[in-house]
Amino acid sequence: MMDEEKTKSFPVSKRMVYDSYLKVMSKNGCAGIDGQSIEMFEAEMSKNLYKLYNRMASGSYFPPPVRTVITSKKQGGFRPLGIPTVGDRIAQGVMKDYLEPAIDKLFHNSSFGYRPGRSAHDALAQCHANCVRHSWVIDVDIKGFFDNLSHEKLLELLKAHTQQKWVLLYVARWLKAGVEQEDGSIEERIKGTPQGGVISPLLSNLYLHHGFDEWMDKEHAGNPFERYADDIVIHCNSKEEAETLLTALRQRMSEYSLTLHPEKTKVVYCKNYQRTEKHEEISFTFLSYTFRPRGVLDKFGRKKQILMFNGAISNAAKVSIRKGLQKVFNPRWSERSLESFANVLNPKIRGWIGYYSRYYRNMVLNVFHYLDRLVVKWIGNKYKLTSVRKCVARFKSFRNEQSDLFYHWRLWNNTRLDNRSRMK
Numbered sequence: 381m382m383d384e385e386k387t388k389s390f391p392v393s394k395r396m397v398y399d400s401y402l403k404v405m406s407k408n409g410c411a412g413i414d415g416q417s418i419e420m421f422e423a424e425m426s427k428n429l430y431k432l433y434n435r436m437a438s439g440s441y442f443p444p445p446v447r448t449v450i451t452s453k454k455q456g457g458f459r460p461l462g463i464p465t466v467g468d469r470i471a472q473g474v475m476k477d478y479l480e481p482a483i484d485k486l487f488h489n490s491s492f493g494y495r496p497g498r499s500a501h502d503a504l505a506q507c508h509a510n511c512v513r514h515s516w517v518i519d520v521d522i523k524g525f526f527d528n529l530s531h532e533k534l535l536e537l538l539k540a541h542t543q544q545k546w547v548l549l550y551v552a553r554w555l556k557a558g559v560e561q562e563d564g565s566i567e568e569r570i571k572g573t574p575q576g577g578v579i580s581p582l583l584s585n586l587y588l589h590h591g592f593d594e595w596m597d598k599e600h601a602g603n604p605f606e607r608y609a610d611d612i613v614i615h616c617n618s619k620e621e622a623e624t625l626l627t628a629l630r631q632r633m634s635e636y637s638l639t640l641h642p643e644k645t646k647v648v649y650c651k652n653y654q655r656t657e658k659h660e661e662i663s664f665t666f667l668s669y670t671f672r673p674r675g676v677l678d679k680f681g682r683k684k685q686i687l688m689f690n691g692a693i694s695n696a697a698k699v700s701i702r703k704g705l706q707k708v709f710n711p712r713w714s715e716r717s718l719e720s721f722a723n724v725l726n727p728k729i730r731g732w733i734g735y736y737s738r739y740y741r742n743m744v745l746n747v748f749h750y751l752d753r754l755v756v757k758w759i760g761n762k763y764k765l766t767s768v769r770k771c772v773a774r775f776k777s778f779r780n781e782q783s784d785l786f787y788h789w790r791l792w793n794n795t796r797l798d799n800r801s802r803m804k
Contacts, residue, residue: 388437390546392474397433400473401425404466404578412465413447413560421466432467436474439549443468445558445566446574460527462559462574472578475550480582483541487585488593493609494581500667501738503606504691507666508739510604510615511650511689515657516622517671519664520612521644522633526580527572529587530637531555534573537590538583554579571637584609591636600625606666613666619659622647653687669739670694692740698747701732705750711757718755718778722785725751729787748788 404418411417421428435441446462464472484495492503511517535552542548555573558566573580588607596605596614603625605614614629616622626647630640649659651673663672669691678686708728709721729748736744752775759778760771784790 389439390437392433392437392546394429394433396474396477397429397436397470400470400477401429403473404469409466409469410449410463411447412463412468413445414465416466418466428467429470432471436471436546436550439546441471441550441553443471443550443554443557445560446576448560448562449576459575461576463576464574464578469578471550472554475547475554476579476582479542479547483582483586486541487589488597488607490605491585491589491593491607493607493611494585500608500735503608504667504669504738506604507606507613507671508691510606510613511671514604514615514617515650515655516616516619517648517650517664518614518616518622518626518629519644519646519648519666520614520629521641522610522612523639523641524572525610525638526575526584528638529572529584531571533636534583534587537586541586551579551583581609587636591632591638595632599628608667611667613664619647619649619657650689651687652689665694665696666691668694668697668736674740690739692743693736693747697736701747702750704728704732705748705754709751709754709758711754711761714758714761718758718782718785726787733788733791745788745791748786751786751788 405422408418411420432441444465444467446464446468449461449463451459451461480496487495490506492498492500492506531552534555535548538548538551554577556569559569559574561567573583588610592612593607596603600614603614603616603621605612607613614622614625616625626640626645633640646661646664647659648661648664648671649655649657650671651657651659651662663670665671670693671689671691673687674690674692675685676688676690678684705725708724729751732747733741733744755778756768756771756775759765759774760768763774765771765774778785779789782789
């Protein structure tokens, strides 16, 4: 450690700050409440990083307020995101890098959200397997989780894992940092942690590790679950067991200042060809996949459809993808080339298909017929064609000549080739 660092009050090094800076830069992101973009921060990188290091190491760092951005949810409604400044994202990253290696290894195997080496696909795979083994599910929705977790409870839980004064000091300051209101005023936060903060996912996982995961292991060990941050699915063997557990869960959440959403939390029957009970709720959505009874060909090759309880891309996710396509591809922008649209859309299409094609891949690919229809309209505007038949013919010609222009065209082409090879 450098001589200067030895004289500081807290063990924050320049290397810790610089490593966090590299991670923040790689993720890009927008400006916080101070209006400073990443490019502006980088223009005076050395000065900005030294100031941040000096304040964090001396105990004089105070987080600025977070900028509030309202985003729409896939399933409807809106979610406020708290956007920290660039410098504060780096400072939070220093804390996350310090805490995560020690705390994460204590977390439950069925906790998947925002953890190294774990993914939403891992959670979905486990959920699929558990829906086969167990007939009933509790689809848990914690009402405003990030906005309502108790500061006092969180700090109490954190103290069980570290006695480092600088950790406790800065976490307390981040929890209480001001939040921008609709009228532009700043209000101090008395509960909750902002979605959008670098340190927030780790703190929320710690909160629910003690509030939910450990409780499930101790009190309901026979009921497996999947948790991705505050998105939770619990598996049960009977309706009665599910209703009893749900009552106990409501009480447990109240002990942690949390409330289950009365409409969105529900007991679901995982109906399939072997399960014949009747129940009103037979579907739930987890990580933008809707699990419900679906007809599939049986695995014995008899070309007979049977009813299985499986997950596939949700309708809300389909709507979200179409809106995303619409934002980029406007058929009236006939002065732009298809190549320019494809350059912007292909990374997005690749990401959507990569995430949503884990199960029922064709259902995801079918969503992009919507983009094809937009292309047909663009062709009509571009070439002044009034006949739909002529527009479709020109579209097919484009797709045949440039089959790799849009990412989903390549996949459809490969699928057709695979099908032909199987028929030979």
